[in-house]
Amino acid sequence: MATRDQPPRRSRPGPWPPAGSAIQDHAAAAQPLSWAKRTGFKGRVSGESNASSSGQISLPKPKEADANVDLESGRTHALPTPPPSVPAVTNGPQERVAAPAPADPVARKRRDSDGGGPGQGPTAAGLGANGQHRSDPPAQPKLRREEETIALPQVREEDDGFASRQSHIKYELRDTPGLVPIVVYGIQHYLSILGSLVLTPLVIVPAMGGTSEDTACVVSTVLFISGVTTLLHTFFGTRLPLIQGPSFLYLAPALAIINSPELQGLNGNNFRHIMKELQGAVIVSSTFQTILGYSGLMSLFSRLINPVVVSPTVAAVGLSFFSYGFTQVGNCLEIGIVQIFLVIIFALYLRKIRIFDHRIFLIYAVPLSLGVTWAIAFLLTESGLYSYKGCDISRPASNTLSAYCRKHVPRMKHCRIDTSHALSASPWFRFPYPLQWGTPIINWKMVLVMCVISIIASVDSVGSYHASSLLVASGPPTAGVLSRGIGLEGVSSILAGIWGTGVGSITLTENVHTIAVTKMGSRRAVEFGAVILILLSFFGKVGGIIASIPMVMVAALLCFMWAMLAALGLSNLRYSEAGSSRNSIIVGLSLFFSLSIPAYFQQFGLVPNANSAVPSYFQPYIVSSHGPFHTSFGGVNYVLNTLLSLNMVIAFLIAVILDNTVPGSKHERGVYVWSEAETARQETAIQRDYQLPFKAGRIFRWAKCVGL
Numbered sequence: 001m002a003t004r005d006q007p008p009r010r011s012r013p014g015p016w017p018p019a020g021s022a023i024q025d026h027a028a029a030a031q032p033l034s035w036a037k038r039t040g041f042k043g044r045v046s047g048e049s050n051a052s053s054s055g056q057i058s059l060p061k062p063k064e065a066d067a068n069v070d071l072e073s074g075r076t077h078a079l080p081t082p083p084p085s086v087p088a089v090t091n092g093p094q095e096r097v098a099a100p101a102p103a104d105p106v107a108r109k110r111r112d113s114d115g116g117g118p119g120q121g122p123t124a125a126g127l128g129a130n131g132q133h134r135s136d137p138p139a140q141p142k143l144r145r146e147e148e149t150i151a152l153p154q155v156r157e158e159d160d161g162f163a164s165r166q167s168h169i170k171y172e173l174r175d176t177p178g179l180v181p182i183v184v185y186g187i188q189h190y191l192s193i194l195g196s197l198v199l200t201p202l203v204i205v206p207a208m209g210g211t212s213e214d215t216a217c218v219v220s221t222v223l224f225i226s227g228v229t230t231l232l233h234t235f236f237g238t239r240l241p242l243i244q245g246p247s248f249l250y251l252a253p254a255l256a257i258i259n260s261p262e263l264q265g266l267n268g269n270n271f272r273h274i275m276k277e278l279q280g281a282v283i284v285s286s287t288f289q290t291i292l293g294y295s296g297l298m299s300l301f302s303r304l305i306n307p308v309v310v311s312p313t314v315a316a317v318g319l320s321f322f323s324y325g326f327t328q329v330g331n332c333l334e335i336g337i338v339q340i341f342l343v344i345i346f347a348l349y350l351r352k353i354r355i356f357d358h359r360i361f362l363i364y365a366v367p368l369s370l371g372v373t374w375a376i377a378f379l380l381t382e383s384g385l386y387s388y389k390g391c392d393i394s395r396p397a398s399n400t401l402s403a404y405c406r407k408h409v410p411r412m413k414h415c416r417i418d419t420s421h422a423l424s425a426s427p428w429f430r431f432p433y434p435l436q437w438g439t440p441i442i443n444w445k446m447v448l449v450m451c452v453i454s455i456i457a458s459v460d461s462v463g464s465y466h467a468s469s470l471l472v473a474s475g476p477p478t479a480g481v482l483s484r485g486i487g488l489e490g491v492s493s494i495l496a497g498i499w500g501t502g503v504g505s506i507t508l509t510e511n512v513h514t515i516a517v518t519k520m521g522s523r524r525a526v527e528f529g530a531v532i533l534i535l536l537s538f539f540g541k542v543g544g545i546i547a548s549i550p551m552v553m554v555a556a557l558l559c560f561m562w563a564m565l566a567a568l569g570l571s572n573l574r575y576s577e578a579g580s581s582r583n584s585i586i587v588g589l590s591l592f593f594s595l596s597i598p599a600y601f602q603q604f605g606l607v608p609n610a611n612s613a614v615p616s617y618f619q620p621y622i623v624s625s626h627g628p629f630h631t632s633f634g635g636v637n638y639v640l641n642t643l644l645s646l647n648m649v650i651a652f653l654i655a656v657i658l659d660n661t662v663p664g665s666k667h668e669r670g671v672y673v674w675s676e677a678e679t680a681r682q683e684t685a686i687q688r689d690y691q692l693p694f695k696a697g698r699i700f701r702w703a704k705c706v707g708l
Contacts, residue, residue: 169515171522173241173472173689185520186528188363192514193243195366195561197226198546200246202554203324204502207258207618209270212422212547220543221432222246222501227533229492229505234523234530238477238485239690240468241515241526242507244492248565249317249460249648250503253453254278255621256642257446259614272437279440279497282504285450286493289458293487294706299479302462307572307670308583308659310463312590313456313652314509314569318562319595320647324617325562328555331414335377339556342369347560362517366557373553377417386415414552426544432537437500445638450504452643454493456652457506458486463572464507466672471512472521474685478675478708481690487706509568510561576670583668586658594651601645604628620645680708 171177177185190197201218210218222245229244257263263274292298329336343365350361361368380386391405391412413419465485469476477485485507493504515521536542576583602619605626614622627641643649659669680686690708691697697707 169471169521170519171525173239173474173521173523175522176524177522181520182522182525182528185518185522185525187532188358188518189514189520189526190243190529190533191367192363192518193245193508193510195557196248196508196510197222197243197245199554199558199561200248200251200503201501202547202549202551203251203558204254204258205271206551207255208274208502210275211271212420213425214271216422216426216540216543216547217430217432217436218500218502218543219546220430220537220540221436221499223533223543224432224537225492225496225499225501225505227530227537229495230530230533231527232492233485233488233507234527235693236484236696237488238465238481239523239692240465240477240485241472241511241521241523242464242468243511243526243530244489244505245508246496246501246503247457247460247506247508248321248562249457249506250282250453252317252320252621252646252648253449253642254503255618256449256624256646257281259618259621260446260638261622261625264614273441275437275500275502276439276441277443277446278502279437279500280442281446281450282497282502283440283494284442284447285454286490286497286504288451288490289454289493290487290490292455292458293483293485293490296480296483298458298483298486301458302479302482302672302674304656304660305459305462306659306672307463307575308586309652309655310459311569311572312587312594312655313648314460314463314572315566315591316569316594316647316651317460318564318566318569319591320598321558321562323620325555325559327617329552329559332411332550332552335373335380335415335550336552336556338376339369339373339553340559342372343557343560359517363514366560370549370553370557373556374417374549377415377550377553381416381418386412388412414550417548417550420548420550422547423541423544426540426547428541429538430540430543432499434498435500440497445635448639449642452649453646454490454504456648457489457504459652460509461486461489461507462672464509464512466575467512467572468515468521471515473689475675475680475683475689476673477690478677478680480677480707482674484706509565513564513568573670575672577668580664580668582662582664586655586662589658590651590655593654594647597650598645598647601627601641677708 171181171185198219201215201222205215205218226243226245230242233242233244234240257278258274263270263277292301326336329340346361346369347365351359353359353361388405388408391408462482465477465482489506493506496503496505570587573583573587578584598620602623604623605628606619623645624638624641627637627645629637629640631637675683675686680690687708692707
């Protein structure tokens with residue numbers, strides 16, 4: 001059994017390029033791996049690109065040619081000239097000819113934190129833009145002064161003042177840790193993104209008129225579908241350790257459908273009818289996404305997608321829910337504010353504290369803060385703080401209630417923790433089954449809205465594939481693997497629609513952050529956690545506990561989760577030239593108009609202070625009934641008014657148009673570089689990372705979009 005300190009390492013290819021005359025022999029036959037070598041692109045500074053795999057930007061070199069910049073202290077240190085070494089080309093732990101360690105302890109620490117000594121690390125290893133590996137050694141001729149560059153060292157957190165290990169990840173994609181690490185990291189992986197998994201149904205089910213028991217059933221279904229689709233993705237998708245689940249990206253269009261005029265004022269069971277409408281829209285739109293992937297069209301469409309497009313699109317998803325977040329927190333400020341403060345303290349101020357060598361507070365910020373706040377709310381409820389004499393929370397507000405009770409019943413409803421009966425009403429065992437809400441209803445207007453959202457979901461996933469591959473794999477996936485992943489995500493969303501989760505299932509963006517924090521990149525841990533998730537879905541009480549979370553706490557956690565999503569979206573800019581005025585203007589315009597244009601649609605035709613049965617925080621999603629488009633075709637009005645009122649749609653349209661029409665080099669745009677199929681077949685490490693298991697790839701050799 002492998003230990004955590006010294007995880008087992010699979011065998012790696014030998015040094016590359018080979019030493020001696022073999023370098024010239026192979027260089028003539030080798031196929032260049034990056035767009036710079038294929039296109040003859042030359043940047044404004046030396047080297048193939050000044051964006052490294054970690055998003056570093058190379059700056060003009062100072063007068064001291066051998067100086068190294070210490071970003072922590074602002075000092076410049078002189079480093080000894082390293083002897084020549086032969087780097088490997090893999091993205092993980094690498095076999096190199098070791099260089100003598102510098103005598104200076106400060107230089108040694110910097111060398112280790114940068115990923116090796118002089119002649120090692122990303123620059124020496126031949127990494128080009130976006131983590132692409134160069135097949136030729138770095139150029140040696142002396143450059144003119146204005147062409148000389150210095151690569152900034154990786155800025156990594158050093159918790160205890162000492163340099164961490166060279167490898168940026170503890171366990172890579174194909175590593176098989178011992179049983180204990182798999183169990184610990186598998187459970188940890190899912191607990192760290194608990195908010196992304198379960199908070200979406202806690203918002204949409206009450207909006208559909210569902211009871212707390214309905215919420216518990218949907219939560220159990222989400223856990224089941226997330227576990228099943230994650231297993232499918234790690235086996236037959238990209239094979240990266242990415243968790244599939246209900247993305248916040250589907251939340252806004254789902255709320256727009258829920259608040260459609262034809263679905264308002266329904267008689268009978270509103271929840272089941274609206275859920276069937278959502279199921280039909282998700283199933284058909286996901287079929288479109290499946291075709292987009294497995295037909296190979298995604299590999300063509302991906303040429304329009306790069307960090308400058310992904311960044312504002314994902315950020316707009318998080319920023320679009322500002323009207324819901326603190327509005328709900330304000331219903332019980334003393335509980336909601338405590339929840340927000342605790343999650344911020346755990347995630348930021350206590351993030352470097354380690355317990356049993358794990359960043360407990362950073363990794364478990366959401367569940368820990370939720371547990372502490374829930375305990376505080378329980379004590380306040382039991383102390384009688386929210387008990388008002390003569391007022392009964394179970395009685396509906398009406399004129400028969402006194403003015404005193406009408407004032408305090410809403411406070412009792414939002415602050416007490418015993419208002420939900422989900423836990424007591426949930427069965428001990430429940431098996432989520434297909435079509436449990438009835439036969440899906442297909443409405444072509446809602447289908448068209450969801451089809452556009454499925455395209456944007458694919459854009460989000462492309463960014464997640466690239467970022468995660470830089471962390472855990474030996475190289476980025478090929479265009480065929482990318483298409484295969486999008487196709488399987490379409491299948492996953494079809495399953496989510498059949499089972500009835502209310503939204504589609506895609507790669508959770510927060511998962512990439514979890515991999516970087518936990519340093520667990522093995523797909524085995526994610527697969528183990530997925531199995532645990534499936535087993536938990538059979539226990540109805542688990543869904544009942546989650547459905548019992550007071551809405552004030554849910555809203556407070558969502559404030560943090562949506563802010564994190566916006567930050568993760570903007571972090572994609574590190575793969576491009578972030579200081580470029582071109583990129584800054586495009587991202588700025590995309591973000592501003594993603595807030596301003598939807599606000600115009602949402603406010604058009606509304607009468608100020610008009611009474612509405614829809615709560616104020618859901619007002620942005622009723623635009624289909626009063627938007628500026630008023631043609632003779634009601635369906636067209638619905639689609640256009642709804643789509644152009646969604647922030648992520650506006651951000652995506654502006655970013656993709658500007659980025660693909662405004663002149664800019666590939667280096668400046670940070671164009672994603674995917675592995676070439678032929679090269680991937682020759683590289684054993686890349687082939688083993690992404691090839692389908694059980695020799696399934698042989699069956700689909702005719703389909704390039706399924707294999708490598």
